[in-house]
Amino acid sequence: MKFLNIARATTVHALGGALLIATAAAGIAHAQTPEEKGMEIAVEADRRDTGFGDSEAAMTMTLKNRKGDTSTREVRVKTLEIDGDGDKSMSIFDKPADVKGTAFLTYSHSLEPDEQWIYLPALKRVKRISSKNKSGPFMGSEFAYEDISSQEVDKYTYKYLRDEELNGKKVFVVERYPAYKNSGYKRQIAWIDQEEYIALKTEFYDRKDSLLKTLEWRDYKQYLGQFWRAHEMHMVNHQNGKTTTLAWSDYTFNVGLGDKDFNKNVLKRAK
Amino acid sequence: MCSNARSKHSMRTARSAFILFVLPALTSVQAGDWSGNVALESRHFFESTTRSEQHNANLSGYLEAEYYHTFEHDAHNLVVTPFLRLDENDDERTHADLREAAWLFYGDVFELRVGVSKVFWGVTESRHLVDIINQTDNVENIDGEDKLGQPMINFSYFTNEWGTVDFFYMPLFREREFASLEGRPSLPLRVDTDNAVFESSDEEENKDYAIRWSHSFDIWDIGLSHFNGTAREPRLVAGLDGGEPVLIPHYDQIAQTGIDAQATTEDWLWKVEAIAVETDAQDDYGAAVAGFEYTFVGIFESDADLGVIGEYLYDERDESQAFQDDVLVGLRWVWNDEQSTEFLLGAIVDQDGGATSVSLEATRRIGESFKLDVEVRAISGADDDPVLAGAADDDVLQVELGYYF
Numbered sequence: 080m081k082f083l084n085i086a087r088a089t090t091v092h093a094l095g096g097a098l099l100i101a102t103a104a105a106g107i108a109h110a111q112t113p114e115e116k117g118m119e120i121a122v123e124a125d126r127r128d129t130g131f132g133d134s135e136a137a138m139t140m141t142l143k144n145r146k147g148d149t150s151t152r153e154v155r156v157k158t159l160e161i162d163g164d165g166d167k168s169m170s171i172f173d174k175p176a177d178v179k180g181t182a183f184l185t186y187s188h189s190l191e192p193d194e195q196w197i198y199l200p201a202l203k204r205v206k207r208i209s210s211k212n213k214s215g216p217f218m219g220s221e222f223a224y225e226d227i228s229s230q231e232v233d234k235y236t237y238k239y240l241r242d243e244e245l246n247g248k249k250v251f252v253v254e255r256y257p258a259y260k261n262s263g264y265k266r267q268i269a270w271i272d273q274e275e276y277i278a279l280k281t282e283f284y285d286r287k288d289s290l291l292k293t294l295e296w297r298d299y300k301q302y303l304g305q306f307w308r309a310h311e312m313h314m315v316n317h318q319n320g321k322t323t324t325l326a327w328s329d330y331t332f333n334v335g336l337g338d339k340d341f342n343k344n345v346l347k348r349a350k
Numbered sequence: 351m352c353s354n355a356r357s358k359h360s361m362r363t364a365r366s367a368f369i370l371f372v373l374p375a376l377t378s379v380q381a382g383d384w385s386g387n388v389a390l391e392s393r394h395f396f397e398s399t400t401r402s403e404q405h406n407a408n409l410s411g412y413l414e415a416e417y418y419h420t421f422e423h424d425a426h427n428l429v430v431t432p433f434l435r436l437d438e439n440d441d442e443r444t445h446a447d448l449r450e451a452a453w454l455f456y457g458d459v460f461e462l463r464v465g466v467s468k469v470f471w472g473v474t475e476s477r478h479l480v481d482i483i484n485q486t487d488n489v490e491n492i493d494g495e496d497k498l499g500q501p502m503i504n505f506s507y508f509t510n511e512w513g514t515v516d517f518f519y520m521p522l523f524r525e526r527e528f529a530s531l532e533g534r535p536s537l538p539l540r541v542d543t544d545n546a547v548f549e550s551s552d553e554e555e556n557k558d559y560a561i562r563w564s565h566s567f568d569i570w571d572i573g574l575s576h577f578n579g580t581a582r583e584p585r586l587v588a589g590l591d592g593g594e595p596v597l598i599p600h601y602d603q604i605a606q607t608g609i610d611a612q613a614t615t616e617d618w619l620w621k622v623e624a625i626a627v628e629t630d631a632q633d634d635y636g637a638a639v640a641g642f643e644y645t646f647v648g649i650f651e652s653d654a655d656l657g658v659i660g661e662y663l664y665d666e667r668d669e670s671q672a673f674q675d676d677v678l679v680g681l682r683w684v685w686n687d688e689q690s691t692e693f694l695l696g697a698i699v700d701q702d703g704g705a706t707s708v709s710l711e712a713t714r715r716i717g718e719s720f721k722l723d724v725e726v727r728a729i730s731g732a733d734d735d736p737v738l739a740g741a742a743d744d745d746v747l748q749v750e751l752g753y754y755f
Contacts, residue, residue: 142688150688150718176754177721178690179385192616194566202495204470207571211616212647212655219688260616261647339458343566344508348427348454348461350418 117237214263386415389752440533480608513565
């Protein structure tokens with residue numbers, strides 16, 4: 080199982096700047112292809128979200144089935160930005176009560192498999208687990224592990240489709256294709272705000288290329304005068320009629336987290 | 351609760367620890383954080399009893415509550431976890447324990463833990479060879495997963511580069527408990543825990559020590575450990591208690607060196623645990639478990655995962671020893687649904703004796719706060735097996751409903 084910095088649409092990438100320059104230089108020589116423009120948008124979004132350092136936040140996840148029955152999960156998430164690699168993160172479960180104290184530690188990477196450990200409080204056991212399951216549901220929700228994992232530029236290839244207006248905002252519509260193994264998707268289409276380079280909506284198409292889910296990012300707030308975080312993420316599964324809403328609160332940046340806060344010892348006492 | 355003098359002593363110890371560490375702390379805090387669970391368990395045995403005092407059905411229940419509090423901006427914390435089980439028929443299974451009563455102080459690169467605590471070492475599923483700090487709570491379940499709280503001072507030093515070094519000082523030993531003759535499964539003779547024999551003249555006040563280095567790097571998670579002190583697993587020796595034939599636990603002094611390692615790739619987990627045990631009371635011996643787990647993701651176009659587990663178990667001691675030359679085959683079926691439904695099917699086949707022990711465990715959350723736990727255990731072909739014969743007629747269905755808070 081994996082669980083990461085759900086709310087971050089993009090992450091640091093050392094290559095980002097270089098790619099941007101390369102792409103810009105290429106733009107002078109010839110007209111930009113849709114692939115180049117798609118990549119350029121992804122790199123710019125990544126660049127704008129670089130440098131946040133570390134953060135903490137709390138999340139309440141509400142699952143609703145077709146009949147309207149709901150259930151909730153509560154998770155606290157700590158994230159450490161790693162220069163030139165995926166983030167490190169720790170997720171601690173408070174609800175449901177039977178998994179209280181269960182915690183995940185993840186070292187995420189863009190194309191290499193993530194490293195991941197789970198702490199099982201009843202047994203006091205830390206288990207290293209496989210990160211193969213990208214397409215499976217996270218905690219029985221409509222979010223797959225790959226939806227909530229650290230988003231690196233290299234994880235996808237891109238294609239710019241068109242400009243559009245969404246909720247009165249000018250957006251880029253960009254298609255992206257998973258470049259990592261074991262994805263449950265053939266492609267995704269993202270609506271990216273042209274001013275702030277943040278995702279407002281994402282459509283997920285399954286391996287058979289049928290529309291599977293739509294994610295809407297709502298209630299963005301800006302932190303440290305730079306970093307935008309959505310405080311509500313609403314996922315609808317069109318194939319099974321279920322929805323999952325993530326409500327984020329208590330965002331804190333510059334907590335002072337470091338490598339020392341993301342190891343197996345800390346995982347065991349992370350309550 | 352505990353019916354013999356020695357475990358009363360342990361309880362006294364636990365109580366002293368409670369008074370020493372916990373009460374002062376409790377009085378200085380305003381609000382604490384309680385969590386835990388209470389559960390009702392019903393066991394039904396398929397075969398008729400081997401002794402007249404046994405029963406075909408058994409009701410039982412337990413409460414485990416954890417009190418947790420942090421002080422001074424998380425610089426230290428306190429955990430207290432009392433446990434109580436009441437059992438309809440087995441007076442030995444009715445027992446109380448302090449699973450934890452420990453104060454933890456920590457910095458960026460160290461931890462200091464003082465009190466009663468629980469520690470897990472190892473990677474394999476079928477048998478926990480290197481895991482030696484805590485005594486097994488043998489009356490809870492015969493699967494060896496439940497542990498008694500261990501009084502200790504544990505100092506831990508860690509860096510991300512070099513891994514973790516743990517030192518343990520354990521001033522008091524916890525004896526293993528055994529089911530009474532009314533309990534099921536139970537051994538054919540009463541285990542006379544009141545007259546346990548210790549190699550150490552300090553008996554259960556023998557000072558035990560352990561050191562462990564563990565590290566994670568690349569695909570590897572590795573641990574090296576050394577323990578010096580009283581064996582957690584007693585040898586059971588036939589004897590007499592006032593004319594009644596009984597089994598007397600003998601606790602040897604041992605030095606156990608262990609290694610555990612896991613390699614994690616995207617598809618496979620490869621695991622190994624091995625120990626070498628030096629003791630004066632019997633021949634030195636070694637034991638090992640090695641195996642793998644492979645997971646099929648999203649089987650049959652569903653959200654479910656299917657894990658296949660295979661482990662080989664070796665023990666150098668003679669055939670009177672369990673897991674001497676055994677194979678575990680297991681299936682882990684995880685639905686990844688809202689109720690966290692999971693099944694774990696395991697079969698341990700003794701390559702020599704031919705006895706096969708099968709278990710099926712299923713769990714599912716009900717609503718937000720309840721969990722249903724169903725377990726079936728059966729043993730076949732064990733009539734001539736020196737280890738399993740005692741449990742051969744105790745095939746059981748266990749249903750447990752727990753409320754979590």
